[in-house]
Amino acid sequence: MRLKPLKSDVIIKLSEICVGFDDEKILNNINLDIYNKSFATLLGPSGCGKTTTLRIIGGFEKPTSGHLYFEGVNITNLPPYKRNVNTVFQKYALFPHLNVYENIAFGLKIKKFSKKEISLKVGEMLELVNLVPFDKRSIDRLSGGQQQRVAIARALVNSPKVLLLDEPLGALDLKLRKDMQAELKRIQQSLEITFIYVTHDQEEALTMSDIVIVMNQGEIQQIGTPLDIYNEPENAFVADFIGESNIIDGTMKEDFLVNFLGNNFVCVDGGFSPDEPVDVVIRPEDVKVLDDTTMKLTGIVKSIIFKGVHYEMVVDSCGYSWLIHSTVPQEPGKMIGLEIAPNDIHIMRKKEG
Ligand SMILES: Nc1ncnc2c1ncn2[C@@H]1O[C@H](COP(=O)(O)OP(=O)(O)OP(=O)(O)O)[C@@H](O)[C@H]1O
Ligand SMILES: [Mg+2]
Structure with a gap:
């Protein structure tokens, strides 16, 4: 080493x-x-x-x-x-x-x-x-x-x-x-x-x-x-430039709790002011696709293409188009549940201006 x-x-x-x-x-x-x-x-x-x-x-x-x-x-x-x-x-x-x-x-x-x-x-x-x-x-x-x-x-x-x-x-x-x-x-x-x-x-x-x-x-x-x-x-900027990312407007509710797309999610970041607007960054490979449609986040599969190792899907959920990588293909038009682990939710301070 x-x-x-x-x-x-x-x-x-x-x-x-x-x-x-x-x-x-x-x-x-x-x-x-x-x-x-x-x-x-x-x-x-x-x-x-x-x-x-x-x-x-x-x-x-x-x-x-x-x-x-x-x-x-x-x-x-x-x-x-x-x-x-x-x-x-x-x-x-x-x-x-x-x-x-x-x-x-x-x-x-x-x-x-x-x-x-x-x-x-x-x-x-x-x-x-x-x-x-x-x-x-x-x-x-x-x-x-x-x-x-x-x-x-x-x-x-x-x-x-x-x-x-x-x-x-x-x-x-x-x-x-x-x-x-x-x-x-x-x-x-x-x-x-x-x-x-x-x-x-x-x-x-x-x-x-x-x-x-x-x-x-x-x-x-x-x-x-x-x-x-x-x-x-x-x-x-770094998150998006280094790998395609989902970048969603959010609000920090309190330490370790962020709100985006109308729901509160547990995360691992803290130290923001109450209700501070933030960028929530989630990588395409960190969104888990489930058949369970009672999840907090659900969406409709809009498109899917095979990329050699994984499938790349676009999924519409609450007005946001998610980019998701998964090894399991889903039919376009299908309703699916989305799950994101707290440590895969990256919170970034909004850049001034
Ligand atoms: N001699 C120069 N006179 C005026 N502007 C310049 C000069 N050299 C570079 N620039 C400008 O400075 C900026 C940065 O240029 P630079 O060549 O360092 O970029 P780069 O990151 O290497 O880009 P690339 O990946 O395209 O090579 C550009 O907007 C370029 O137009
Ligand atoms: Mg150059």
Whole structure:
């Protein structure tokens, strides 16, 4: 089991980082600690500021205000090439006129390493990304996945302490994407370096990361382990973005008692003001479907589709359309009972505004 990192293990620290373009706030007060040797993922919808955050860390963008620290040293004004950080971009930007070996060796040649050193380091990298037999191959005769491996090897060859990866698997098909996810995780663990990964794919973030940073509209919504983020989303945005959820307007009656869709339900959350309006978040797989129509909540099955592992149903109940996952199919038009366990009822404070 992984031990919780110590505070002193912070390798990258963003402190009160703001970025604005033409009066528009792109990043708003980002505070973030990235721990050494961790796999941290920035996750959020398109335009939320993931790439901008990565560009700040890489040094390609200057914050309007705030500071960036590397191992405790303020590097806000340090140029990119002086940072112990490398980037893999979504478009791999390989040199088309160079072969695999030459692409990986390029940075080392510029740095005037000897032929022998270059051959040793490139050899290690080819092995790491499983491309040993392809060293003489020209770039345009490689598959997408192989090109991606070259890009990763090229970024890793000068041993950065931190690797930034901006949606590196975006161009690959699903099967290859899955393979490369496992490959990247293996590489990160075997090299014991820090990966800061960007994706808008929830599943990718949850399967690969030690820590997930959920962003929306230039702000961090939640920082946590994949399990924290999935099981204890801090607000309705995170809950909905991480997995399809039922989000229903409710009122907190008292501690551990919430009212929604005209009924009171026992829940496990407290600490709200009496009659405080809340978002009630319930995952589709947490709604139990029963034949018993004397339940507090009943509904009519509107539609059902088979999703490979489970059935996905839409059920109308008290004017709300529930999304429900179940392994037992139900006939459209049928009246059913719905049951939700208290600890599957997640109560979220309504966001101001
Ligand atoms: N150089 C720039 N000038 C003006 N606006 C910019 C600039 N770069 C980014 N933006 C804006 O900043 C916002 C955040 O962009 P960013 O590229 O960080 O988003 P992202 O989360 O990476 O999105 P995606 O998932 O689509 O790549 C967007 O609204 C974008 O239009
Ligand atoms: Mg981006």
